[in-house]
Amino acid sequence: MGQKILVIEDEKAIxxxxxxxxxxxxxxxxxxxxxxxxxxxxxxxxxxxxxxxxMLPKMDGFEICKSMRDKxxxxxxxxxxREEEDNKILGLEIGADDYITKPFSMKELIARVRANLRRAQxxxxxxxxxxxxxxxxxxxxxxxxxxxxxKNGVAVDLTMREYDLIKFLATQRDKVFARDExxxxxxxxxxxxxxxxxxxxxxxxxxxxxxDPSNPQYIMTRRGVGxxxxxxxx
Numbered sequence: 764m765g766q767k768i769l770v771i772e773d774e775k776a777i778x779x780x781x782x783x784x785x786x787x788x789x790x791x792x793x794x795x796x797x798x799x800x801x802x803x804x805x806x807x808x809x810x811x812x813x814x815x816x817x818m819l820p821k822m823d824g825f826e827i828c829k830s831m832r833d834k835x836x837x838x839x840x841x842x843x844x845r846e847e848e849d850n851k852i853l854g855l856e857i858g859a860d861d862y863i864t865k866p867f868s869m870k871e872l873i874a875r876v877r878a879n880l881r882r883a884q885x886x887x888x889x890x891x892x893x894x895x896x897x898x899x900x901x902x903x904x905x906x907x908x909x910x911x912x913x914k915n916g917v918a919v920d921l922t923m924r925e926y927d928l929i930k931f932l933a934t935q936r937d938k939v940f941a942r943d944e945x946x947x948x949x950x951x952x953x954x955x956x957x958x959x960x961x962x963x964x965x966x967x968x969x970x971x972x973x974x975d976p977s978n979p980q981y982i983m984t985r986r987g988v989g990x991x992x993x994x995x996x997x
Contacts, residue, residue: 765789766880769810771801771827772842773819777865781814784869785876798822805831812880814872816842817854825857832858838879838923842867855963860924861950862960878951883923898933900994903972903981905933914972924949925968932982932992941989965990 768790772778778794785792793808795801798819805813805827817824824841841854841862854862861875897906904913910926912919921929927949932940940948942958950960969976981994 765791766811767791767808768812768814769804769808770794770814771819772816773797788873798827802827802830805835810837812838812876814840814842825853828857828859838883840875840879855960858922860922882927882951900933900981903994905930919971921971924964928964929968932990936992939985939988939991
């Protein structure tokens with residue numbers, strides 16, 4: 764059996780198209796047509812990835828995200844209508860890994876599904892892990908074997924993408940990366956110029972690791988260029 768994908772979407776026509784194309788790619792797919800059913804299936808079906816609509820009966824996509832994020836760690840791709848700009852950002856703020864706008868091309872959706880699943884596999888696979896190296900930068904440490912970041916010895920609750928971002932920047936300390944370059948290197952595919960995804964991830968990361976997020980010491984901004992990692996290396 765292929766990797767399991769759960770589609771939580773109330774428009775049957777969209778569900779039918781997704782099921783057909785994802786199954787053709789070799790994935791095992793189940794669907795839920797309202798938020799409560801979707802939340803229940805997350806725990807019973809145990810998917811490897813979730814495609815989650817925002818506007819759902821009984822429970823919306825944001826509620827689902829909040830209800831599951833501290834219990835289940837799987838990639839979530841939010842599905843939003845084109846006019847729902849605020850929903851994209853809010854979805855990322857509450858823990859979604861990605862979003863795609865309706866109407867979407869199936870080629871783009873499949874590419875994003877593959878990229879998110881691939882990264883999740885790397886993190887969960889013991890064979891792909893580094894050989895126990897821990898790098899320290901001031902009061903921050905990054906453990907490449909455990910995929911864990913600690914601040915003052917206490918583990919920081921990061922999403923998969925937030926860990927990827929800080930790890931990538933820290934391994935090339937003081938090198939400035941433009942937002943579109945970070946999208947290619949960390950997210951592994953282009954976002955058609957929508958760099959707000961990077962800005963949201965940086966803001967969330969600062970809130971978790973910086974003493975004063977408005978005056979960061981680690982994740983720095985080079986105005987007009989991009990972001991870089993600073994801090995003393997031990």
